[in-house]
Amino acid sequence: MPDKRPIDVLDKSKGKRILVRLKNGNRINGVLEALDMHLNLWLSNAELTDEEGVKRIGDVLIRGDTVVFASPEENVSK
Amino acid sequence: MPDKRPIDVLDKSKGKRILVRLKNGNRINGVLEALDMHLNLWLSNAELTDEEGVKRIGDVLIRGDTVVFASPEENVSK
Amino acid sequence: MPDKRPIDVLDKSKGKRILVRLKNGNRINGVLEALDMHLNLWLSNAELTDEEGVKRIGDVLIRGDTVVFASPEENVSK
Amino acid sequence: MPDKRPIDVLDKSKGKRILVRLKNGNRINGVLEALDMHLNLWLSNAELTDEEGVKRIGDVLIRGDTVVFASPEENVSK
Amino acid sequence: MPDKRPIDVLDKSKGKRILVRLKNGNRINGVLEALDMHLNLWLSNAELTDEEGVKRIGDVLIRGDTVVFASPEENVSK
Amino acid sequence: MPDKRPIDVLDKSKGKRILVRLKNGNRINGVLEALDMHLNLWLSNAELTDEEGVKRIGDVLIRGDTVVFASPEENVSK
Amino acid sequence: MPDKRPIDVLDKSKGKRILVRLKNGNRINGVLEALDMHLNLWLSNAELTDEEGVKRIGDVLIRGDTVVFASPEENVSK
Structure with a gap:
């Protein structure tokens, strides 16, 4: 069984809501549709x-x- | 069927208006003409x-x- | 025996709590579940x-x- | 026919004036003489x-x- | 004999205390346990x-x- | 004849004075002795x-x- | 004879004092012992x-x- 990878914590959240904190201080929450290894996210x-x-x-x-x-x-x- | 990629959310917006928020706080909206994997955008x-x-x-x-x-x-x- | 690598100090902390200081001044502590060479962390x-x-x-x-x-x-x- | 690329919007401006906004807030306008894929520009x-x-x-x-x-x-x- | 490399100044400090100045203004001193070419450090x-x-x-x-x-x-x- | 490259505007200035504006707001002027593709400059x-x-x-x-x-x-x- | 490279201006300063200006505003002067192409410096x-x-x-x-x-x-x- 391979080691767990950090991104696995998000993979299991596909179709569910996640919260994202951005470097400019903005916060975005939404349903995770897709992600890639750069952490580009489609919500x-x-x-x-x-x-x-x-x-x-x-x-x-x-x-x-x-x-x-x-x-x-x-x-x-909350 | 391959997995969805984050950028797919914009691919389907070609020819339609998108809103872009920039790191310097500027906001630009326009019709998406072209994009690439770096998220370079032509509006x-x-x-x-x-x-x-x-x-x-x-x-x-x-x-x-x-x-x-x-x-x-x-x-x-709005 | 190979040289120690900097990341080894965290590898031995899997399953234990670590403290993380972020560039935006935020601090996060949690149980380390996974990490990679970029220092992406799942807590x-x-x-x-x-x-x-x-x-x-x-x-x-x-x-x-x-x-x-x-x-x-x-x-x-403390 | 290949897809349009974002940089095409500038390629067609060679020999014409373009306006450039920089990250430090400076603005430069000039005649576009040359550009490359990094967006290095000669005006x-x-x-x-x-x-x-x-x-x-x-x-x-x-x-x-x-x-x-x-x-x-x-x-x-204007 | 090969040229000296910048990182050699730290290699010879393994097991000894070093002082590190960070971009966020923090300062950390500790015993150098491991380092790599990216200057990741384990103290x-x-x-x-x-x-x-x-x-x-x-x-x-x-x-x-x-x-x-x-x-x-x-x-x-001091 | 190959396309002009952005860096050509400086190549032709070797041995002549150039003005450089830096990200920290500093300005340096001097005689251009050497440059490379990263825009490292020797004045x-x-x-x-x-x-x-x-x-x-x-x-x-x-x-x-x-x-x-x-x-x-x-x-x-001036 | 190959072209001069920007880094050559420092190569000839090995064993002599150089002045370095850093992005955080700090200034360091010291005797140049080693340098590499990333401009990592040992003083x-x-x-x-x-x-x-x-x-x-x-x-x-x-x-x-x-x-x-x-x-x-x-x-x-001075």
């Missing part, structure tokens, strides 16, 4: 939280190099 | 929103490494 | 400390290029 | 707009990784 | 100096790309 | 303009990734 | 000038990607 039904508040943005492609961390939503305390 | 009929307001810039090439995220416009709440 | 039972305080985030994938340093928790003074 | 008859105002700088080589976006001048609103 | 018995003061952090893995410079401690003036 | 008879004023620095090696743009001096307006 | 008898003043740091390894420019000391005006 659907996404919501953006920035300095202006919360906004629905639907589908979004997040560039991997702008990601700080990403978490499956289910275990995050 | 037509583009509008730039920066600290000076909104300006029409026509065709524009956005360097991929300056992109934070990009969304098809249709689902973005 | 479980993680806690995030940011400008808003402490928050439980459960599983988290930290992008390696945002890591400043990481320490096994056992020897860190 | 002639260039003008620099920085915090000191507008200055003629003649020929200039702009390092690609400092470019945010570039537009053919003809469609940019 | 033991490490002390962190940040905006909160001095803290013992035991073993630590420092990501190479966050290092500004590193010095063997013996010659550093 | 002789160089002058540095920084927040402290103007200083003669003689020969200098400028790291390419710190360059914003570079211009042959002859056409720059 | 001996080095002095660091930072926001706290001047400090002797003896041997030091400077990570190349933090260098803005480097000059042989002999021609620098």
Whole structure:
């Protein structure tokens, strides 16, 4: 059995909501549709939280190099 | 059937308007004419929103490494 | 016997709590589940400390290029 | 017929004026003489707009990784 | 005899204390256990100096790309 | 005849003075002795303009990734 | 005879003092012991000038990607 890889924690979240924190301070949550090894992310039904508040943005492609961390939503305390 | 890739969310938006958020805080929306795997983007009929307001810039090439995220416009709440 | 590599200090911490300091000033501690040579990290039972305080985030994938340093928790003074 | 590439929007501007926005906030406009895939740009008859105002700088080589976006001048609103 | 390489100055400090200055302004000193060509560093018995003061952090893995410079401690003036 | 490359604008300036603007806001002018494809530059008879004023620095090696743009001096307006 | 390379200006300074300006604003001068193509530098008898003043740091390894420019000391005006 191969070693676990860090990205496996997101692979198992496909079709579920994840939370993403970006380097510019923005936060995006949405349903994980696709990801790659650079951590480029495609989220659907996404919501953006920035300095202006919360906004629905639907589908979004997040560039991997702008990601700080990403978490499956289910275990995050409110 | 191969796995979906993150960039597929933009591929299906060719010929339609997308919204792009840049690392310097600028925002550009325009019709997606071409994109590559670095997320270099060619938009037509583009509008730039920066600290000076909104300006029409026509065709524009956005360097991929300056992109934070990009969304098809249709689902973005106003 | 091969030379020790820097990453060995974390390899021996799998299944134990580590502390991670990020470039944006955030701090995350959690149980190390997986890591790779880029220092991408999968932590479980993680806690995030940011400008808003402490928050439980459960599983988290930290992008390696945002890591400043990481320490096994056992020897860190409180 | 191959797909359009993002850089094609500038290729067709050789010999014409383009506007370039840089990551440090500087703006340069000039006649596009040459470009490469890194977006390194050689402009002639260039003008620099920085915090000191507008200055003629003649020929200039702009390092690609400092470019945010570039537009053919003809469609940019004044 | 091959040319000296910059990293040789640290190779000869294995098992001795070194001082490391990081890009975020943090300073870490500790015993050098391992290093690689990216300047990833494993220090033991490490002390962190940040905006909160001095803290013992035991073993630590420092990501190479966050290092500004590193010095063997013996010659550093107090 | 091959296409012109962006770096050609500097190649023809060897032995002549060029002006270089750096990402940290410093400005250096000097005689171009050598350059490479990363835009690493060797200038002789160089002058540095920084927040402290103007200083003669003689020969200098400028790291390419710190360059914003570079211009042959002859056409720059004073 | 091959073309001169930018790094040649430092190669001829081995065993002599050079001045190095870093991206974080620090300045280090010392005797150049070794350098590589990334501009990683080993200086001996080095002095660091930072926001706290001047400090002797003896041997030091400077990570190349933090260098803005480097000059042989002999021609620098005081």
